[in-house]
Amino acid sequence: MIIFSLLMVSGLFFYQLLTPPIEEQALPIDRKNKKKMKFRFNGVNSNA
Amino acid sequence: MGLIQMHEYVLVYTFTIFALTTLFIMWRPRGINEAIPAIIGAMLLFVAGVVPFSDILEIFKLVSGPSITIISTIVMCIVLESIGVFRWAAVNLVNKAKGSGMRLFLYIMVLCFLMTIFFNNDGSILITTPIILHIVNMLQLKPHQKYPYLFAGVFIATSASLPIGVSNIANLIGLKMVGLDLISYTHFAFVPSMVGIFTLSLLLYLLFKKDIPKNISTLNNTSIERFISNSNHAHPLSGIPQPLEAINWPLFKVCISMVVIIRGSYFILPTYGVSIEAIAIVGAVLLIMIRWISMRMGIMDVIKKAPWHILVFAFGMYVTVYALNNTGITTFFNELFEGLMKQNFVFASFITGLLVSILSNLMNNLPSVMLGTLMITDMGLDLQTLQVSYIAIIIGSDIGALLSPLGTLATLLWMFVLRKNGVHITWSKYFKVALLVIPLTLFVTLIAFNLWLLFIL
Numbered sequence: 001m002i003i004f005s006l007l008m009v010s011g012l013f014f015y016q017l018l019t020p021p022i023e024e025q026a027l028p029i030d031r032k033n034k035k036k037m038k039f040r041f042n043g044v045n046s047n048a
Numbered sequence: 049m050g051l052i053q054m055h056e057y058v059l060v061y062t063f064t065i066f067a068l069t070t071l072f073i074m075w076r077p078r079g080i081n082e083a084i085p086a087i088i089g090a091m092l093l094f095v096a097g098v099v100p101f102s103d104i105l106e107i108f109k110l111v112s113g114p115s116i117t118i119i120s121t122i123v124m125c126i127v128l129e130s131i132g133v134f135r136w137a138a139v140n141l142v143n144k145a146k147g148s149g150m151r152l153f154l155y156i157m158v159l160c161f162l163m164t165i166f167f168n169n170d171g172s173i174l175i176t177t178p179i180i181l182h183i184v185n186m187l188q189l190k191p192h193q194k195y196p197y198l199f200a201g202v203f204i205a206t207s208a209s210l211p212i213g214v215s216n217i218a219n220l221i222g223l224k225m226v227g228l229d230l231i232s233y234t235h236f237a238f239v240p241s242m243v244g245i246f247t248l249s250l251l252l253y254l255l256f257k258k259d260i261p262k263n264i265s266t267l268n269n270t271s272i273e274r275f276i277s278n279s280n281h282a283h284p285l286s287g288i289p290q291p292l293e294a295i296n297w298p299l300f301k302v303c304i305s306m307v308v309i310i311r312g313s314y315f316i317l318p319t320y321g322v323s324i325e326a327i328a329i330v331g332a333v334l335l336i337m338i339r340w341i342s343m344r345m346g347i348m349d350v351i352k353k354a355p356w357h358i359l360v361f362a363f364g365m366y367v368t369v370y371a372l373n374n375t376g377i378t379t380f381f382n383e384l385f386e387g388l389m390k391q392n393f394v395f396a397s398f399i400t401g402l403l404v405s406i407l408s409n410l411m412n413n414l415p416s417v418m419l420g421t422l423m424i425t426d427m428g429l430d431l432q433t434l435q436v437s438y439i440a441i442i443i444g445s446d447i448g449a450l451l452s453p454l455g456t457l458a459t460l461l462w463m464f465v466l467r468k469n470g471v472h473i474t475w476s477k478y479f480k481v482a483l484l485v486i487p488l489t490l491f492v493t494l495i496a497f498n499l500w501l502l503f504i505l
Contacts, residue, residue: 001316004315007212007308007312007315008308010162010165011304011305011307011308011311013158013162014162014308017140017144018133018134018136018137019136019140019300
């Protein structure tokens with residue numbers, strides 16, 4: 001059980017090491033989509 | 049006389065086949081798979097009658113379980129890689145280092161350690177070496193500044209297969225032969241091996257203190273994207289270079305949790321009679337199914353990339369070592385060391401640990417562990433001395449074997465990945481680093497092991 005618990009704690013560290021902060025997880029990497037989303041967002045705003 | 053001549057002939061034949069098999073495995077001319085020389089060597093020895101058919105069946109039973117466990121672990125690694133789990137690792141580590149070269153050094157060591165703990169040493173080297181190369185190239189470090197990170201990666205990833213035993217096929221094969229399971233192995237090995245890994249980290253830090261840059265650049269999103277779009281470092285497991293698209297984070301979280309839970313299950317479920325290989329297979333199948341449900345990705349990539357040859361390699365290698373054992377080489381060692389080893393644990397652990405370290409650096413750690421295990425099981429040691437000797441053999445194989453690149457397949461793989469990416473680390477450079485850190489780490493680990501034995505026995 002001790003080993004199991006140690007592994008679970010290590011798993012949390014492992015997860016932390018591999019994941020960026022939540023705001024970066026939402027970062028759109030594809031520039032094309034980023035532009036498209038911006039364009040659509042501007043359109044929605046101007047219509048409003 | 050005829051019999052003696054016949055015996056000598058078989059002896060020379062077996063030694064020659066063994067030497068050639070080992071040579072071809074380490075040399076791998078034209079990049080041939082290491083399983084090919086191993087199985088050819090085994091077939092030549094079987095045909096010559098050095099290893100009888102009944103032993104062949106026994107050997108197959110012995111190596112099939114550990115091989116399936118390791119193959120399943122690498123399958124899990126392939127699934128995680130395919131959903132992009134490791135693709136962001138380089139960027140994450142640099143971001144988390146917050147401009148400190150020292151912090152990055154520490155994070156790289158932790159990543160390599162955990163990769164081996166949750167997967168295995170070869171998988172860890174295959175995944176982390178390109179990540180480290182990404183990082184040092186992304187930060188535009190000078191050649192001498194790259195060494196601390198690269199050496200820390202390979203040394204920590206390989207030695208990290210010591211604490212829990214399931215991270216290296218060499219550790220797994222002999223477990224049953226000496227009456228150990230994963231829990232009792234970890235009970236013996238965890239604490240001393242952590243002392244060893246800590247010592248190794250400290251020595252690497254002291255050795256490279258001047259070369260580790262104090263400050264490293266931090267990344268903004270534009271530089272990350274520019275680096276990724278210009279990057280030509282294809283990951284060995286990924287086949288062709290893939291564009292870095294947004295990752296499916298919920299899937300990522302489920303898969304990472306699965307890997308951790310499966311690893312933990314190795315230490316819970318065997319007490320209920322479930323075999324380790326069964327847990328590993330279920331884990332791999334579950335990950336493939338989760339990926340299919342979430343991304344509609346089939347299993348073709350896994351079938352193509354999985355290292356199926358591991359079973360053939362381990363089997364071939366064990367037959368070759370078994371033949372060597374049949375020639376009486378272990379009897380020679382037994383006569384030499386038996387008396388001393390039976391005296392106390394200190395002699396038993398130091399003799400086997402040092403012997404396997406030396407053998408590993410001459411002929412790779414997998415055959416050395418096999419030979420060492422056959423040697424101690426033939427000695428007629430009591431159960432505790434047998435198990436202590438086995439753990440010392442693993443210490444020699446996972447730490448002592450790092451003295452030369454020949455010592456483990458992981459270090460050979462590391463040299464290969466570096467060369468493929470244009471980083472040339474000469475053998476003399478390797479020896480200069482290894483000689484300063486490995487013997488002392490081995491010595492400290494063996495002492496820690498003996499002190500731990502005083503505490504637990």
